Amino acid sequence: METDKPILLSGIKPTGVPHIGNYFGAIKQLVEFQTVGSHQSYIMVADYHALNFVQNAGDMRDLTRELVLTYMASGLNPEKVVLFKQSDVPAHTELAWIFDTITTMPYLMRAHAFKDGEAKNKEVSVGTFNYPMLMAADILLYNTAKVPVGHDQKQHIEFARDTAEKFNRTFGETFTLPEEFIVPEVAVVPGLDGQKMSKSYNNTIPLFSSRTDIEELVMSIVTDSGSDRPENVYAIHKLLKTEHELESLYTEHTGKYKALKEALIEDLDAFIAPLRERYHELASDPRTVLDVLEKGGQLARERANVKMEEVRRAVGVS
Ligand code: TYM
Numbered sequence: 001m002e003t004d005k006p007i008l009l010s011g012i013k014p015t016g017v018p019h020i021g022n023y024f025g026a027i028k029q030l031v032e033f034q035t036v037g038s039h040q041s042y043i044m045v046a047d048y049h050a051l052n053f054v055q056n057a058g059d060m061r062d063l064t065r066e067l068v069l070t071y072m073a074s075g076l077n078p079e080k081v082v083l084f085k086q087s088d089v090p091a092h093t094e095l096a097w098i099f100d101t102i103t104t105m106p107y108l109m110r111a112h113a114f115k116d117g118e119a120k121n122k123e124v125s126v127g128t129f130n131y132p133m134l135m136a137a138d139i140l141l142y143n144t145a146k147v148p149v150g151h152d153q154k155q156h157i158e159f160a161r162d163t164a165e166k167f168n169r170t171f172g173e174t175f176t177l178p179e180e181f182i183v184p185e186v187a188v189v190p191g192l193d194g195q196k197m198s199k200s201y202n203n204t205i206p207l208f209s210s211r212t213d214i215e216e217l218v219m220s221i222v223t224d225s226g227s228d229r230p231e232n233v234y235a236i237h238k239l240l241k242t243e244h245e246l247e248s249l250y251t252e253h254t255g256k257y258k259a260l261k262e263a264l265i266e267d268l269d270a271f272i273a274p275l276r277e278r279y280h281e282l283a284s285d286p287r288t289v290l291d292v293l294e295k296g297g298q299l300a301r302e303r304a305n306v307k308m309e310e311v312r313r314a315v316g317v318s
Contacts, residue, residue, distance in 0.1 A: 006145040008033055008181075011044035011086070011138060014063035015053045018070045019204035021189035021197030024239050025150030029183060031075040033148065041081040042142050042300060043071060045293075048086050048093065048134060052127045068289045070207060073279035078292045086138065088297030091304040095137035096130065098315060099163050102170055103133060107162075112155055136160035140167075141304045143176040151187035152196070154180055171314040189239065193222045194232045205236070208276045211269050218265045228254045233264055240267045 010030055012022055033039050045067050047060060054060050064085060071083060086092050108114065111132050117124040132155075139147055139160045147157050157180040164175035188196050191203030198204065205217050223230040229250055237246055237260075253259045282288055312318035 005038065005040045007042065007142050008039035008146045008148065009042040009044065009139055009142050009144040009178075010148050011046040011049075012067055012071075013046045013050040013053070014060065014067040015050045016063070016199040017204070017206040017208075018067060019197055019199070019206050020236075020239065021150070021191065021204065022070075023074060023207050024186040024189050025183075026148055027071065027074045027076075028186075029148040029181065030071075030081075033146075034076060034080050037080075039146060042144070042303075043076060043081050043083050044138060044300075045085045046135075046138070049131060052125060052131065065289045068292060069279055069282050072282050072288075072292070073208070073275050078296060082296050082299045082303075083292050084296035084300040085293050088293065089141075089300045089304045091141055091301070091308040092134065092137050094308060095141055095311060096134040098311065099133040099136055099167070100130065102166050103163065108132060111159070112152075132156050132159040133163070136163040139178050140164050140175045141307050142300075143307065144178045145176060146181045147178050148181040150189070151182055154182065167314075174310060174314050186239065190232065190235045192217060192220055192232070194235065205268065207272065208279045209268075209272060210276070211273075214268050214272065215265050218261050218268065221261065221264075223257050230257045230260060233257070233260050237264050237267065240264075240271055 008030075010026060012018065012026070018027075030041060030043060033041060045064050047064055050060065050063070054063060068083065068085075072078065076083060108129055111129075113131060114124055114129055117128060135156045136159055139157070140163070147153075147160075149157070157178060161177050164177050168174055191197035191201060192205070193201070193203045195201055195203060206213070209217065218233075221230070221232050221236070223232060234246065234250065241249075249263055250260065253263075309318065
């Protein structure tokens with residue numbers, strides 16, 4: 001695996017069934033970078049981040065496995081990218097601790113997830129409060145240049161950049177400053193109700209939905225009868241077809257919401273069917289995921305350990 005290319009890193013939390021928002025907002029770009037070959041990619045299952053939400057060992061193992069299969073069924077090739085699990089690289093949590101010591105509580109109180117929790121009167125866990133520091137460690141450990149994500153992760157990458165600068169100022173030039181890579185058209189993929197597609201809003205279209213599920217989900221898309229074009233249907237349709245292609249379809253079926261939903265069902269199924277098939281093919285061999293994670297974990301650890309040694313020397317604990 002080449003190591004002289006600039007580094008790209010991204011991750012997903014194994015907290016539920018991956019949906020088309022994850023795919024169009026992030027995974028698709030990762031596959032495109034792999035095809036172009038401009039970067040060495042580190043693609044992560046963020047299981048320690050997920051531990052804030054999933055606190056059952058069996059569920060964590062199943063969701064982790066499903067996420068690895070999702071990455072692979074979507075086109076990521078473990079021969080070309082390093083596909084690994086965060087918890088297989090202890091340097092992530094070690095570096096997060098070091099970052100904690102140079103970060104103030106008022107700074108972390110600006111994080112969206114913390115503020116949302118406070119606004120809803122939730123008791124925010126230390127893990128959730130600290131989430132941005134673990135994510136900064138994920139990114140900075142690999143000298144990452146580019147982080148492809150959806151818009152909801154933008155602040156986390158700003159935090160990673162701030163943390164790199166602060167560490168460099170305090171202990172000497174150590175970390176590369178990362179940049180987010182967000183594609184504006186898919187920065188916020190909408191869900192069935194027009195809000196951001198999100199597991200926590202219960203408005204998702206799972207990436208490997210069956211034909212029957214697709215039919216049910218599309219028929220449940222919230223439509224506003226006041227206009228000619230069902231905007232929530234159109235917004236999802238736009239992920240699959242160009243505006244030019246959709247123009248004739250939506251003009252021909254002005255006001256006919258059912259026909260437009262039926263067209264969306266066909267297009268979604270045509271997009272999802274090959275992914276679904278590939279997912280089941282990969283899932284049929286129980287060794288696949290284990291082998292991929294073993295190899296990816298080793299490669300990620302090797303690279304992370306070199307950086308971690310540099311960090312230990314910089315702070316004086318080596
Ligand atoms: P997570 O697991 O919530 O989401 C994974 C990726 O999917 C994107 N995404 C979306 N993009 C557009 N529209 C949507 N509706 C939508 N929903 C989700 C997210 O922006 C993300 O890119 N903290 C991260 C995981 C993480 C990470 C990292 C990412 C941990 N360490 C290091 C990058 C680098 C998260 O919770 O993503």
